[in-house]
Amino acid sequence: xxxxxxxxxxxxxxxxxxxxxxxxxxxxxxxxxxxxxxxxxxxxxxxxxxxxxxxxxxxxxxxxxxxxxxxx
Amino acid sequence: xxxxxxxxxxxxxxxxxxxxxxxxxxxxxxxxxxxxxxxxxxxxxxxxxxxxxxxxxxxxxxxxxxxxxxxxxxxxxxxxxxxxxxxxxxxxxxxxxxxxxxxxxxxxxxxxxxxxxxxxxxxxxxxxxxxxxxxxxxxxxxxxxxxxxxxxxxxxxxxxxxxxxxxxxxxxxxxxxxxxxxxxxxxxxxxxxxxxxxxxxxxxxxxxxxxxxxxxxxxxxxxxxxxxxxxxxxxxxxxxxxxxxxxxxxxxxxxxxxxxxxxxx
Numbered sequence: 001x002x003x004x005x006x007x008x009x010x011x012x013x014x015x016x017x018x019x020x021x022x023x024x025x026x027x028x029x030x031x032x033x034x035x036x037x038x039x040x041x042x043x044x045x046x047x048x049x050x051x052x053x054x055x056x057x058x059x060x061x062x063x064x065x066x067x068x069x070x071x072x
Numbered sequence: 073x074x075x076x077x078x079x080x081x082x083x084x085x086x087x088x089x090x091x092x093x094x095x096x097x098x099x100x101x102x103x104x105x106x107x108x109x110x111x112x113x114x115x116x117x118x119x120x121x122x123x124x125x126x127x128x129x130x131x132x133x134x135x136x137x138x139x140x141x142x143x144x145x146x147x148x149x150x151x152x153x154x155x156x157x158x159x160x161x162x163x164x165x166x167x168x169x170x171x172x173x174x175x176x177x178x179x180x181x182x183x184x185x186x187x188x189x190x191x192x193x194x195x196x197x198x199x200x201x202x203x204x205x206x207x208x209x210x211x212x213x214x215x216x217x218x219x220x221x222x223x224x225x226x227x228x229x230x231x232x233x234x235x236x237x238x239x240x241x242x243x244x245x246x247x248x249x250x251x252x253x254x255x256x257x258x259x260x261x262x263x264x265x266x267x268x269x270x271x272x273x274x275x276x277x278x279x280x281x282x283x284x285x286x287x288x289x290x291x292x293x294x295x296x297x298x299x300x301x302x303x304x305x306x307x308x309x310x311x312x313x314x315x316x317x318x319x320x321x322x323x324x325x326x327x328x329x330x331x332x333x334x335x336x337x
Binding site: 015016 | 082147149153166170297306309
């Protein structure tokens with residue numbers, strides 16, 4: 001495969017991930033996905049990804065973003 | 073298992089579901105209706121929204137299969153509901169926005185465009201280490217300031233070039249575009265990242281216009297992907313909140329105006 005074709009494939013994959021994971025209709029605020037068996041949750045829609053197990057710790061921080069962890 | 077319903081798209085409730093062979097990654101699609109809308113849902117075989125490349129790819133394949141049957145809004149990957157009632161309640165909560173978005177975007181597509189600098193941006197000349205002709209030595213503070221000034225000049229020049237690239241591209245494609253989201257110079261290597269909302273019939277003309285554009289003649293290398301479902305143009309809940317706040321503000325202003333008129337009258 002040519003280098004150019006490979007770059008286009010990489011760009012397509014990056015654009016796919018950018019769209020499907022970070023964009024699209026949001027229902028009920030938060031989403032939960034898992035990566036390598038670690039549950040992750042979007043907090044405040046798109047602020048950050050964090051392991052679910054760390055939510056209490058993150059929520060207790062004074063500078064934590066809005067914490068609405070009710071799952072869809 | 074924490075959820076039953078994985079949501080792929082929002083459609084008009086009378087839209088047909090794609091044939092099962094089009095959505096091999098699920099055990100079949102179902103509709104969960106609410107008024108005139110419906111959520112297209114499926115049960116992923118592994119019952120998890122696992123963020124693998126394959127799972128994300130499968131999600132996109134289902135969304136595209138649904139859109140071949142009729143107008144549809146793409147739903148973000150990983151949207152899970154434990155019951156149909158919970159999903160119906162979520163649809164109800166955003167019904168007006170979703171209905172408006174479906175009408176505005178359901179049959180539109182988006183194209184992604186990235187303009188990479190063809191070569192590394194030119195560096196500025198090394199900062200001058202002696203004050204012009206004075207013969208006075210330059211201390212560390214002055215050297216720091218000169219370096220910073222040179223960096224600012226480089227950043228300004230790069231930003232101006234990126235803005236010019238964006239203008240040039242816009243000149244070529246502006247008439248074909250319904251909407252756009254632009255990020256000029258998001259990184260030093262990228263002059264422009266853009267997403268354009270288009271009618272599907274305009275995709276070919278858009279590609280031709282970009283290919284023919286002089287800006288592609290050496291300054292930048294353009295990579296386009298798509299057409300994609302219009303993920304980037306759906307109304308975000310935070311935008312919806314802002315609109316609602318604006319509307320409440322207008323309402324409050326109207327009440328105040330009415331009250332003032334009543335008092336003066």
